[in-house]
Amino acid sequence: MENKKTVGEGISSANAVLLGALAPGVNGPTWNTLKSAFVTLGLCLALMLGLAFSASDSALVLHVAFLVLITATLFLLLSWFLAQTGLVSIEHQMREIDLVPNDCSETSRKDK
Numbered sequence: 001m002e003n004k005k006t007v008g009e010g011i012s013s014a015n016a017v018l019l020g021a022l023a024p025g026v027n028g029p030t031w032n033t034l035k036s037a038f039v040t041l042g043l044c045l046a047l048m049l050g051l052a053f054s055a056s057d058s059a060l061v062l063h064v065a066f067l068v069l070i071t072a073t074l075f076l077l078l079s080w081f082l083a084q085t086g087l088v089s090i091e092h093q094m095r096e097i098d099l100v101p102n103d104c105s106e107t108s109r110k111d112k
Contacts, residue, residue: 016090023097025088038075045071 011019013029020030045068052060094100 011090019090019093019097019099023088023093025085025093025096026082027090027093028087029090031082031087034078038071041071042068 013033016027016029017033020027045064049061049064049068052064091100095102
C-alpha cells in the first residue's frame, strides 16, 4: 500500500491551478496563488497610498483607501467562504472533470 502513488502527486502547481480554474471547488495550490496575488496587490496599494499621502491630495488618498478597503473585504470574504466550505483535493477535481476514471466502489454507490 505504501508504494501506491496517488493521482495528484505527479501534477505541477501550475497545472493544479489551471485544473482549479476548470473544476468545481478550490484546491490548495489555487488558494496559495490567490493569497500571493492578494499580497502583491496589497503591497502595490500600500505603495500607492504612501505616494498619495506624500502628494497631499485628499481625493487621491480617499480613492486609494477605498481600493484598500475593497481588497481587504474581498480577501476576508474569500477566506471566510473557504473556511466554511473547505479545500478540494486535486484528485477529486480530476475525477469531477473525468480526467481519471472513477473507482468501481464510487460507481456502485451511485447505482444503489
